[in-house]
Amino acid sequence: MLGIIFRSGGSLALLWQVGFCSSVEIDSGVWAMLRWRTPLRYAAVFLLVLAFGVHWGSVRRGCEPVGRTITRVPVGAVLLTHGSGALILALELGADRYCWTTLDKLGFLRGVRAFLIADVALVLAALCALAAVRVPRHRLRRLTRSRRFKRAAVGAAASGLLCFLPVADLGSGPVTGRDACGTVEPLTLRGALSFLCNARSSFPTMPDHHLLAYGRKQCAAYPNIHVDVSLIVPICPAAARQWDREIAAEEAEIERRDAVNQAACDRSGHQPLITPVGVARDRLWSEIGLAAFEDHELTSDEVPALHHDLVGSTPGHLVIGTGAEAQICLTAETYRRRPPVEVKFWDKVVEIGYESPTGDFVIMDPMSGPGTVPNLAFLGKGHYRVRVHYREPLWERDLPQHILVMVFPGASERVITHKR
Template sequence: MRGELGFLCNARRYFPAVPDDQLLAYGREQCAAYPDRRVDLSLIAAICPPAARQWDRRLAAEQADIDRSNAANQAACDRARHRPLIKTVGVARDMVWSEIGLTAYEDHEASSGEPPVLQHALVGSATGYLVIGTSAEAQICLTGETYRRRPPVEVEGWDRVVEVGYESPTGDFVIVAPMSGPGAVPDLAFLGKGHYRVRVHYREPVWDQDLPQHILVMVFPGASKRVIVHKG
């Protein structure tokens, strides 16, 4: 928002007790001092056209960098798409960001009230609650696949592969990135509530190229609660 009202709304976050007229006077003084390096562009842009032009250029440049990074990450996700070895019920993909890993939580009285412990720093499971550990410093290429029968184990090209049991009390088993909200990977409990096996594959980010990490989640029927480390 530009203009005096926009300036006052922004400035109130930093100077909540200063009267409007004094804030406006301060803002105009700062504008008069532009392009002094000590001037806060984000604060005075609303009432200072020359500062606003520089601020807008800066924001546009930052957005362009974000867009380029997102495009490069999406291209990396597309290049590394998993090709299932047997017929799937469904496949869904998304590129997400999370500083606290991925989770699936079902709102039900039987669901665990405490986050499960990660097994081999990758996946943890409890009734109605699944967590997947990821790096907080890279985007995530997330793929979810569902199968009617146990798929072949694949470890080549993955850094860790861990399989756990999961009980869905509602049939609403959706993995989300808590910082991003629901993504494009839909309900994985394709048979409704009941017991499943969840096999999680993880590939580290390509750090020197600033490219994303990869998570592949395979879900298929199974009552066992055994933790199997296929690669770790």
């Protein structure tokens, strides 16, 4: 037996990982018990050696019954920890079909062997130890036929039935998948289907009836719940009312901020010093700045370099740098001749050349697409000059930033910085 014990020592490096299928939910109480498996696994060889020593010493001193009883404790711990690997693997394969996919990727037999090979030697050693300290057959027969043993067995069976009755309804059931949700909007609709579709991201394999029972239990405890309130909104009227109030308050705040920003854009509207061909205004958000790309979308090698972090261009492409933390009041003006330079009230003013290969020059937020600003290439394809003015937002009042774009004919490619 010792030979088996010490030969298995090298296998301790490959430990069974409980719950290798990430989609299987394990109860917190089960995890609390499973935490003891790790220290017991590292101590398995020591426990078997200890059992061997105790049994050997008890035989030498003539206390074989006591040694037999004491030996079974560490051997049982080893058998419990190392024998549970196969049980957990079987439970996970039965609970989640994705576990089969995981093992198939390794090759099924190879995957099972990879997860269980570390347990084989120690389980065999523990079984050998139990066989070595087994009770003689005639004593075992006398024990099982005794009245005391029969009474204890009947009591244990009755207790076991009572313990398992509360979980007798925990059989598997149908699981509503994402394909059944379709276009359901879980947080705007109400009902069981909306709840299941909303909760599937957190509980992908829990049967529907268990998940609904869990949601209704959380609803009964609302507001003292341990999950995000959005999870139970579809089936909990109290949570839905609070959710709707919060959404309405957020929308009202957004509308108020939009009104304040629009008023700020209207107050600071630019007054042209000469008559423009056209004037367009828009108010928008952008996380990556403004851009115009005529013939195809920009690639990383074609993004123009910004001059003074404000504006850059290549044929068919123009980029304007803006801040992502504030809205943008955008004004675009087109002229038939060069307009006067204006730097007062502006933080930066840069003028560059731009070539329009298609005559479709539209400045927009690249992520949301064209807004209300029309085509600025009013003379069709050709060369233009673009003068960009920038004014930073009033951060203390949370007001928007301002961009004024002047477009007029010109063949020069020179970059002119009117104000840094």
